[in-house]
Amino acid sequence: MMLAQWALSMGAVELTQMQWYLLVGTAIAVIGLVRMLLTRDLLARLIALNVTGIGSLMIILALAARTAESGDATGGTEAAGSGIDPVLSALVITGLVITVAFTGLGAVLIRRIEGAQDAERAHTLDDVHDPERSGDAGDRE
Amino acid sequence: MVTWLEQIPAELLPAIPVVMVLLSLTAAVAIFPLPENSVKLRAGINLTAAVAKVLLIIALVPAVVADGARPEFSAPFLPGIDLVLRVDPLALFFAGLSALLWLLTTIYALGYLRGSKNKSRFFGFFSLCVTATVGISFSGNLITFLVFYELLTVVTYPLVAHWGTPASLRAARIYLRYALGGGLAVLIGVVWLTMYVGPVDFADGGAEGVSELVRANPVPALLIFVLLVGGLGVKAALFPLHGWLPLAMVAPAPVSALLHAVAVVKAGVFGIVRVLHDVFGVEAAAELGVLTPLLILAAFTILYGSYQALRQQEIKKRLAYSTISQVSYVVLGVAMVNVLATSGGIVHLVHQGLMKVTLFFCAGLFAEVIRAHTVSQLRGAGRRMPLTSAAFTVGAFGMIGLPPTAGFISKWQLGTGALASEHPWVLWVLVGSSLLNAAYFLPVVYALWFVDADEVAPETLVSGDADSADPLRVKEPKSLLAPALITAGLTLFVGIAASLAFAPLQIARFIAEGVLG
Amino acid sequence: MTAPMSLTLFCLAAVVLLPLLASALSVLLGTAARRVMGVITSVTVLGLVTPILIQVTSGQTLELALGGFESPLGITLRADGLSALFLAMTAIVGAVVSCYAAARPAATGKRLVPAAEQRRRSHPADAGIGAEATAHREARSVVHADPSPVWRAGHAGFWPLWLGCWSGLNAVFVSGDLFNTYVGLELVGLTAVALVALGGRDAWPAALRYLFIAVLGSLLFLIGVALIYSVTGTLDIIASGEVIAELAASHDADLAAVVLALCLISLGLALKVALVPLHRWLIPAHSSAPSAVSPLLSALVIKAALFVLLRVWLWVAGPLPELVILAWVLAGMGAVAILVGSVMALRQSRLKPLIAYSTVAQAGYWFLLLPLLLDPETTALEGQTGTTLEDGAVLAGALGGTVALALGHGLAKASLFLAAGHLKDLYGTDEIDELRGAGRAHPMLVMSMGLSAVGLIGLPLSLGFTGKWLLATSAVAAGHYWILVVLVAGTLFSAAYLLKAVAPLLVMSEDDQTALTLPQAQTHPDDRALTGKAQLAPFVLGLLTVLTGFLGAWLTGVLEVGAPW
C-alpha cells in the first residue's frame, strides 16, 4: 500500500481503481516472468510460474472490471454496474484450474528428475567404494 | 500386324498417352515388392511393359504424323492449372526413342546384373525413370513438364548410387545437387512466366501471351528465358553446368547407357527445344536476341566436350565427354532458325541416342568380359571380341560422322542448315568437332583391330568355345551382345535409309516445317 | 435441418468428445485392452471426419452450439474449410500412428518396473504416471535379487494421454470461439508434456522445459484473448472479427488494445510453434520422446498452435495495417528459422535431432505469408499485360500455400520420425555413421524415408511442391520477390540435410568392393513386431505424402469455404 501512496503522492496520475489493479497485475506478471526465466533451480522456477499466472489473471480481472464499469453496449446481457464481467471471470477460473494442473504435473516431473539425479549421485559414490556391484541397476537402455 | 494397330478407334487415342505413362508406372509398382530371386517374373513384367510401349508408339505414329491427330488428356492439378498429356510429332519422336531403347537396355540390364544384388530396386527405379521420360515427352504444358522433369531427378538418384560404394554415392550427391539446382531455376522461371501469361500451354509458334510479354517488357522475359534454359541446360550438360555427367559414369553400364545417352541428357535438350519452339516461339526468341548467345554456348560446349574427351583415358569418361559435346549439336541445330538446321538438330536427338547407347553397351561388355576400362586395355580386343568391337566401330564411325552411319546424316543436315542460316561459321565448328571426334575415337578403333594384344591377362581368358581356331576368342554373353548389335544395326539402317517414309529424318523435317512454317 | 445435416453435426461434436471419452475409459482397461480401444477409437474418428469433410467440400460451413447454449456463454463448434483440412490430416496421421503403436507397444515409451514385483509375475503397482495398472505376461528371469527398479520398454500410459491429446487437437480445430481454443490448446499442451515424459529418464528434463514453455505461451494467449474480449465484447471468432473490422474502419482508439493483444497472442503461439529464437525446447523434447510419440509431436501438436495463429490473423484481426511491423518481424524470424534450422540439421550427427531441427526449419515456411496478407496489392504486376489475378487470389494463394506446406509437412514428418524411431529401436542407436548400410536389410524403411524426403524438399507430386508453388506464385503476384529467394535456399538446404540422413543407409560396400561391416540388430525378446508389418506404417504415410500431391486444386477449393475475404 505504501507504493500506492507514493504513486498518489506523486499526484501526477489520478488512477482509477481499475487502472491501479491493471498496473499491479502487470508488475506481478513481469516480476514472475523475469524470475522464472532466469533461475536455475527447478522448484523456484515452478513457483515463479505460478506467480506469473496469478499476475496475468489479475490483469484479466482488472479488464473484467473495466468492461463491467463501462457497461459496454456490446456487453449486452450482464448486469450493468455490478462488480465483474461474468465471462472474463469464467476465463480467470479456467486459467486458475489449468495453472494448478500444470503445477501438479511440473511438481511430479521435478520430483522424478531430482530422484533420478540423487540415485545417479548415489551410484557414483557406490562405484567409488565397491565397483563390482554397479552397472546392473543402471539404466539398461 | 501393323494394320490391326492402325484401326485404333479415334476416341481411344487420347487414352494412349496416359496408358503409356501408367504402363511403366504399374511395371515399377509391380517390380518393387518382388523378392530378389524371382528373376523370371521380374524379367517378364519388364519385357511385356517395354514391348507394349513400343507397339503403342508404332500405333500412334501413323495417326499423329500422317493425319495430324493430337490426342490430349488433362487432369486438375493446381488451381487454374491442369496436368496435360498431349501427343505431337516431337513428343512421339522422343517417346519412340526412349521406349525402343528402354526395351533394349532392359534386355541388356537383365544380362548385366545377373550376379548383383538389389535387382528389384534397380528395375523398379528403371521403370520409374522411363515413366518420367515418357511423361516429359508427352507433357502438354510447362507445369506437367516441370513435374516429370523433377520426378526424373528424384528417380535417377538411386540408379546412379546403385553400387552403393562411397564413390558412387558422392557422384550421385553431386548429380542431385546439379539437378536440383537446375530444377529450382526452371521452377522459378515457370512461376514467373505463369504470373505473366497464366498456364503456359505448348503451342506451335509459342504459347499465347508470351510474344506480347516479350514485346511489352523484354527484361523479365529475358530473365525467364535464361532461368528456363539454364535450368534445362544442367540436364542437357551445356558447358558450365556439365560437371556431373563424367562423374556419374560410376553407375552400372545400363544406367549410363540409358540415362546418360538417352533419358536424362535428352530430357534437358528436349526441354530446350520445347522452350524455344513451343513456349517462346522462334520469332520471339529471335526478337529477344537470345539465339546467338545460345548458339555460341552450344558451339563452345561442342569443342570443349571433344577437347576434354581427348584427354580422358577411361573409356566411359571419354564417352561421357563425347555425350556432352554431341548433345549440344541439337541445341546448335535448333538455335539456327531454319528448317534444314532445325531438322538436323532434332534428328540428331535420335541418332545420337542410338549411337551413344551402342557405345555404352560395348563399353559395358568390354568392362564385363575382359575387364577393359581404359583405352590401352582395349588393345587387340578386335580379335578377342569381334562382334562387340564391330558394334563399337559402327558407333565410333557414327560419332565421327562417316557416311554409312546416322551421324553423317545429322552432320550433313546441320552443315547445310548452318550455311543457310546467318551463322556460316558454325560449319567450321562442325568440321573442327569431326576432326576432334576422329582424334579420340579412331585411335580406339585402331587399337581394337590393328594392334595385337601384347600380353593377355590369364584370368580374362574366359574359356571361349573350345574348338575356336583362334584361342584368344572370348565368348561374348548373348543377352549383352544382342542389344549392342541391334542398336549398331539401327544406326546403319537409319544412316542409309534416311529418306524412308517414317524414318527419323522425315519426322524431324515434318516437325521443323510445322514449327518454322 | 435435413437428416444428413444433423448426422454431420453429430459427427462434429463426436469428433471432439469421443476421443476424450475413450481416453477416460482406457484408464480403466488393461494394457492389451487399451491397444484395442486405441485402434477402434482412431478408426471411428477417421470415420467421423469423412462426413464433415464431404459436407464442407460441398461448400457449407458447419456450425453447432453444444447443448443448445448460444454464445457468449455456450460452446459453439464451427468447421470451415481450414478446420476440415487440419481435422483430416490429424485423423490420417493419428490413425496410422495409433496402429503403429498398437502393433509395437514397445515404441510407446519406457516404464520403471520396481524390483519387488519382478520376481512375482503379479500386477505390480506401477510407479508410472497416474495409478493405472500394467499387466506383464512375459516370463521374467531374474538375474539376481537386486532391489533397484529396472526399465522396461512400452508404457501403457501412452493411450489415455494420446487420445486426450487427439480430442484437444480436434477441439482446437473446430472451436468457434477463442476461449474454447484456449482450453483445447491447454489440453493439447498438458497431454503433450506427459507424452514426452514417457520417454524415460533423459526425456524428463526436456518434458519439464516443454511444460514451462507451454504454460508461458498459453498465459500470453490468455491475456491476448482477454484484451480482445474487453474490446469487442465477444469471444466468438467471427463476431469479434466483424467488430474489429468496424473499429478499424472508424479508427477507434481501442485498436491499440487489439494490436497489443495480437502481439501477445502471436508471440505466445510462436513460442508453441518453436519459431527460431524460441526453438531450443523442441529439439530435446522431440528427439528424446519415444518413437511412437515424436511423430505426433512434430506432425500434429505444433500444428495446433499454427492453426490458432492463422485463425487469429485472418479471421479475428482481419489483416490490420497497423500489424505490418509484427508481420515483418514474424516473417523475418521465419526466414531465419529456415536457414538456422537447416544449418543446424546439417551439423547433427544423430538422426532424430536432425529431424527435429528439420521441423524447426520447416516451421519457418508457415510464417512467410504474413507480410503478404497485409499488402496483397498486385501493383507489382499491374503494368504487365496479361495478368489475370484479382485481389483475393493473392490471399487465397498465400493461405493455400501455407496450409499445403503444413499438411505436407505433417504427413512427411510423421513418416520420417516413425522410420527413424524404428531404426533407433532396432539398432539401439540413431548415430548416422553407425547406421551405415542399415538400408540394405530394410528396403521399405529406406523407401519411406526417401518418399518423405521428397515431400519435405518440396519436389513435385507432393503437397510440399503444391505449397511452394502457391506461395511462390502469390509472392510474385504481390511483388514480394524475397520469398522466392527464401524458398530456393530452403529447398536446397532441406535437400542437403535429408540427403545426409538417407544416403549413408544406402552404402553397401567400401570403395574396394569389400563388404561393409553392418550394424548388428539388437535382440528384442519383447518386441517381435519390430521387423514385421509395423514397417508398413511409415511406408503408408510416405505414399500418402506423394499421392496427396494431386490434391492441390481440391485443397484451394476447400479453403474457399468460410474464408474471411
Added chain:
Amino acid sequence: MLATPALSSLSLFSPSLLIPLSLLTPLVLVLALGLAGLLPPGQAFTLRRRLTLFAPLAVAPAVLLALLAEPGSDPAALEVPWLLFGAHFGVDLYARPLLLIAALLYGAALLAISWIKLRDAERGSGALSAFLLLSFTGNIGTYLAADAASFYLAFALMSFSAAGLVIHYRTPAARRATRVYLVMSVLSETAILAALILVTSAGGFLLTDSADAAGTAHTGLIQGLLIFGFGVKAGTVPLHVWLPLAHPAAPPAASAVLSGAMVKAGLIGWLRFLPDGETAGAVLLALALTGAFAAVVLGVLQHDPKVVLAYSTISQMGFITALVAVGLMVPDLQAATSAAAVIYAVHHGLAKGALFLGVPVVKHYARGRTGSLVLLGMLGAGLAVAGAPLTSGAFGKYVSKEAVSGIEVLGVGLDQLLPLIATGSTLLLLRFAAVIWAADRDPRRRADGELFSWLGVCAAGILVPWVIGARWVTDPVQAEGVAMPSWEPSTLWDATWPILLGILLAGLAWGAARCGWLPARLSSSEKAAIPPGDLLVAEESLLRRVGSGGGTALDAAHGFTSSAAERWGSFFSAAAERGRHGVSWVEARLGGWESTGLTLVMLLSVVTVITMLVAGRIL
C-alpha cells in the same frame, strides 16, 4: 553362290539393273565373308576359300555396265529415293572409261590373290579380298555417284577400306604407313565434307550442276578445300607423302589397285566439283609440275622397286593434274583437257597396274619357260609408261599435247614441258629395271592366277586405251573419237626424242656411278639417300609440334581455369563453413534456459513497444 552372268544371256538382265548389281554383288560377297566367321572355324575356312575364288567374278557386272551403258541412255541413270538424301547414280562420259579400268584392275588383283594354290596364297587372303571388294565398291561408287552425298559415301568407303589393305601384313612399316595414311585420309575426308556441304548449300547437290553451283558462292574456299581433299588422294606434291610409304607395305596386288584405280578417284573428284578459277588453276599447275619433276629426282634414289613405281605414279599424276589445272585456267579448253586427262588416266592405270602386278610375277616366273614372256610384258608396260611411239602412252601424250597447245608457263610452252615428264618417267623406269633386275628370284613351277592376271592386264593395257579413245571419249571438236596420232614422221619423232634424252641421261648417270664421281651417299646400295616419303618427316614433326603446342596451350588454359574454379570453390566453401560455424555458435549460445528466457523477454518488450508506437502513430 551367285551364278556368274554368262556373257551371252544379256537379255536376262534388264539394263537398268546393272548399276545396283555392280554395286551390290561385291558387298554381298563381303557380307558372306564376314558372316563366315560365325561358323565353326573349320567350315569357316573352307567357305572363305571358296568365296575368294568367286571374288574376281564380282567385278563382272561392273565391266558389263561399262560396256553396255551408253552415257545418257536408260541403264546409265538410276534414282534411289530412300537412300541417304535421295541418291542418284549414272554413267557419264568420264565415268565409263575409268569404271572399266577399275573393274579390270580389281578383277586382276583379286585373281592374282585367289586363283593360286593354297600353299602360295597370302596369309588371311579372305580379309584381303574382302577389303579389296569393299574398296572396289567405293571406287566405282565415286565414278557412278551423281549426287554429292552418295559420292562422299563411296569416297569414305574406299579410303577407309584402303587402310585395311595397307595394314595387311601387320609389319611395323605397314603400321606406320597405315597411321600416316589414316591421319591424312581423315583430314582429306573432313576437307571434302566441308567442300561438299558448301557446294550443296550453293545448290549443287546433283553433280550435273555442282561445278557451276560451286562457282556462285565461297568459290575460293571450295577450290582450296577440294584441291587439298582430293590432292591427298591424287598424290599432289606436299600431300603425296603417304604413297611411297603405303605401296611397299601393301601386298603387290593391293598397291597395283592403289596406284591404278584409287588415285584416279582424286581426279574424278576434281573433274566433278572444281569450279573454274584462274588463280586456283595456276596454283594447281605449279603444284602438278613441281610434283612431276621432284618425284623423278626422289624416285631415282630409291632401292625398293615398288617405291620407285610409287614415285612414278606421283609424277604421272602430276602430269594429269597439270591437264586438269589447264582446264581450270582456260574454261573453253576444259572439255579437251578433261578428255585428255581421262584417256591418260586410263593408259596410266593399266600400264602402272601391269608394272605393279609384274613385281611378284618377275620374282616368281622370271626364269624358265615363262622368262621371255615376262621380259616382253614388262618391257611393253615400261615403254607404254614412258610413252614410246605406237604404245598407249604415246597416244595419251599426243592427245594431251593437242589439248594444251598454245598454253604458256613462265614463257615456256606447256607442250614443251610435258615431254620432259616423259623423260623423267623413262629415267624412273630404267632405275626400276635396274633395281628389279637385281632383286632375288623365287621360281615357282606351274603358272597360276598371278601370271594370267598379269598377262590379262598387259593385253588390256595395249588394246583398251585405243578403243576408249576412238569410241567412248568424244572429242568436242569432231564429236567422235579423239584424234588418233597419224603415222607421219613428225609425230613419231615427237614421241621418241624424250625417251632418247632419258636414256642418254641414264647412261651418263650410270657412267658417273661406275667411276665413283657420284657422292658416296647417293650410290650406297642398301639405304636410300632420302627415306621414302621424303617430306613426311618434316610434315610429321610439323604436325606433332602444332599438336603438342596446341595441346600444351589448351592444357595450360584448362589448368588455369580449373585452378581458378578450385580456388573460387574452396573460398566459397570456406566462407560457407565459417557461416555455418557462426550460426551454430550463436545457436548454442541461445541454447540455455536463461538465454531463451532473455530472448523471449527482449522480443516481447521490443515488439510490443514498437507496434504500439506504430499503432499509436497511425491512430
